[in-house]
Amino acid sequence: MSRGSIIGPIILILVGGLFLANNVRPDLPALQIVADWWPFLLIAWGFIRFGEILVWHSQGKPLPTAGISGGEWFLAIVITLAGSALFVGRNFADRFPHDRITFRGLELFGEQFDFPLNATFKTGKTPRVQIENLRGNARVVGAETEEIKVTGRNSIRAFDRNAADRNNKLCNLEIVQQGDLILIRTNQDKATGEQRIESELEIIVPKGATVQGRGRFGDFDVSGITGNVDVDSDNAGVRVSDIAGGVRVDLRRSDHVRAVNVKGNVEIRGRGSDVELENIEGTVALNGSYGGEITFRRIAKPIRFESQNTNLRLEKLAGSIQMSHGELVAEDFTGPFTLRSNSKDVELRNFSGGADIQLDRGDLNVRPGRLPLAVMTLNTRAGNVELVLPEKSQFSLSAEVDKGEIDLNLPGQWRVEEEGKGQKVRGAVGTGPSITILSDRGELRIRHGAVETSTRTDVTFSDREGAPPAPKAPTPPEAPKKNLPVVEQ
Amino acid sequence: MNSNLALVRALRGPVMMMTLGGMLVADHFTRFGFGRTWPVLLIVLGIMKLLERTGVSSEPANPYTPMGGK
Numbered sequence: 203m204s205r206g207s208i209i210g211p212i213i214l215i216l217v218g219g220l221f222l223a224n225n226v227r228p229d230l231p232a233l234q235i236v237a238d239w240w241p242f243l244l245i246a247w248g249f250i251r252f253g254e255i256l257v258w259h260s261q262g263k264p265l266p267t268a269g270i271s272g273g274e275w276f277l278a279i280v281i282t283l284a285g286s287a288l289f290v291g292r293n294f295a296d297r298f299p300h301d302r303i304t305f306r307g308l309e310l311f312g313e314q315f316d317f318p319l320n321a322t323f324k325t326g327k328t329p330r331v332q333i334e335n336l337r338g339n340a341r342v343v344g345a346e347t348e349e350i351k352v353t354g355r356n357s358i359r360a361f362d363r364n365a366a367d368r369n370n371k372l373c374n375l376e377i378v379q380q381g382d383l384i385l386i387r388t389n390q391d392k393a394t395g396e397q398r399i400e401s402e403l404e405i406i407v408p409k410g411a412t413v414q415g416r417g418r419f420g421d422f423d424v425s426g427i428t429g430n431v432d433v434d435s436d437n438a439g440v441r442v443s444d445i446a447g448g449v450r451v452d453l454r455r456s457d458h459v460r461a462v463n464v465k466g467n468v469e470i471r472g473r474g475s476d477v478e479l480e481n482i483e484g485t486v487a488l489n490g491s492y493g494g495e496i497t498f499r500r501i502a503k504p505i506r507f508e509s510q511n512t513n514l515r516l517e518k519l520a521g522s523i524q525m526s527h528g529e530l531v532a533e534d535f536t537g538p539f540t541l542r543s544n545s546k547d548v549e550l551r552n553f554s555g556g557a558d559i560q561l562d563r564g565d566l567n568v569r570p571g572r573l574p575l576a577v578m579t580l581n582t583r584a585g586n587v588e589l590v591l592p593e594k595s596q597f598s599l600s601a602e603v604d605k606g607e608i609d610l611n612l613p614g615q616w617r618v619e620e621e622g623k624g625q626k627v628r629g630a631v632g633t634g635p636s637i638t639i640l641s642d643r644g645e646l647r648i649r650h651g652a653v654e655t656s657t658r659t660d661v662t663f664s665d666r667e668g669a670p671p672a673p674k675a676p677t678p679p680e681a682p683k684k685n686l687p688v689v690e691q
Numbered sequence: 692m693n694s695n696l697a698l699v700r701a702l703r704g705p706v707m708m709m710t711l712g713g714m715l716v717a718d719h720f721t722r723f724g725f726g727r728t729w730p731v732l733l734i735v736l737g738i739m740k741l742l743e744r745t746g747v748s749s750e751p752a753n754p755y756t757p758m759g760g761k
Binding site: 238241242244245246247248249251252255256259265266268269270271275278282289544562563 | 722
């Protein structure tokens with residue numbers, strides 16, 4: 203470090219603080235935070251040194267020949283390599299179950315010993331139940347009963363039977379009441395020595411129970427209860443079904459979250475892979491980063507999805523939405539549909555209530571398929587836009603492409619104007635809502651009425667609940683009526 | 692050496708460091724990967740060098756190094 207610089211001490215403090223945080227609070231994802239945010243260290247480093255040099259200059263002190271010495275550059279490169287390795291490693295680890303990758307001797311040479319678990323506890327009809335199981339899966343089922351019944355097994359991986367026995371006694375399953383909360387805990391944190399303990403739990407609770415799950419590694423599967431479900435875990439797959447209350451899931455990492463037949467609101471936060479929500483009667487709020495496929499089917503109330511790169515909102519979904527990293531296909535929904543994304547190919551079919559889409563990059567294929575139309579703004583900075591409007595729709599159109607062409611196939615007199623390397627067109631059919639299409643670079647295709655060229659016309663006017671009454675077309679005998687698989691373009 | 696020249700030369704490292712950090716942030720959080728943005732480093736280096744030259748040319752000419760050499 204250069205003389206008098208504060209960079210060296212700051213880096214020491216940061217490194218010390220990081221290790222301290224990791225030691226004192228191992229549950230904090232310190233390494234994850236470093237993996238994500240370390241490039242800001244370089245910016246801060248440059249910024250501080252920039253300020254220092256300006257101060258030295260203003261004080262008339264001699265300036266170093268090189269603002270950042272060779273040694274400092276070496277350290278910066280080491281930080282860059284280590285940070286990049288962490289970032290890549292973390293993304294790699296996200297694709298695999300975290301707890302199964304270990305190179306400790308126990309995994310290689312240890313042996314697994316199983317011990318049965320059994321406990322019951324009298325409760326009322328609507329207890330509040332909390333499951334604390336650090337490692338292992340828990341399956342919770344609601345039943346017509348007034349007691350909690352837990353069965354299952356402790357799987358202890360140890361070098362010998364005695365060590366496993368000792369730890370099984372320490373990690374006894376217990377059900378205790380704390381105020382109005384009934385705690386089911388496996389006490390794995392009491393284990394000593396080099397042990398790997400997993401508790402597989404089958405829990406029967408009264409139907410009216412509210413269930414909270416807390417864990418570090420392991421799946422939660424909850425079904426058939428009328429209370430709320432609340433899962434908070436570092437690394438869990440979560441499946442909930444037939445829940446009359448709401449569902450809240452908070453995960454640091456998850457390979458899948460699935461919620462089916464939920465009457466209340468669903469709120470999911472965290473980081474994970476696949477998310478599947480179906481038959482939800484409440485609102486849906488999904489926040490975080492999900493690398494896999496996100497599927498919504500039949501959501502009765504508004505949907506909000508927010509991630510680092512995508513922001514999606516719509517009011518009601520009678521059909522489905524399938525969304526992956528580079529693609530979004532939505533059909534049979536009620537808008538206004540609002541989407542902000544940096545890179546996605548988007549296809550919308552059979553919807554009402556309008557759409558407001560802004561993409562940095564990606565193609566747009568929009569087929570409202572229902573009348574009357576609502577205001578639509580379709581904006582992509584780089585990509586093609588295809589808009590297919592139903593017959594007899596009335597609207598005013600403003601379409602503009604800075605670099606590209608407009609292919610307009612609408613009845614009536616339309617004049618496409620050349621402008622620089624692009625084209626623009628304005629006009630109206632009857633009196634209707636405005637449709638604005640903008641693309642910096644791409645091709646705009648606007649057609650009127652004809653959806654017959656689509657291979658998916660049979661789902662455009664589906665007979666699903668929530669769709670407005672439409673003249674029923676004669677159905678070909680082989681045509682499926684609902685839930686057609688998405689056809690990739 | 693002109694004090695402005697020394698200042699520009701001293702600031703070159705911090706500016707490059709901030710640029711590198713900014714590009715890595717872009718690599719993490721936007722679709723502009725380092726593989727696409729690396730020429731920015733060359734451009735910033737070029738600009739800093741240009742500023743240094745401007746600093747040299749604003750110095751009184753040295754009769755022994757008429758080309759502005761060191």
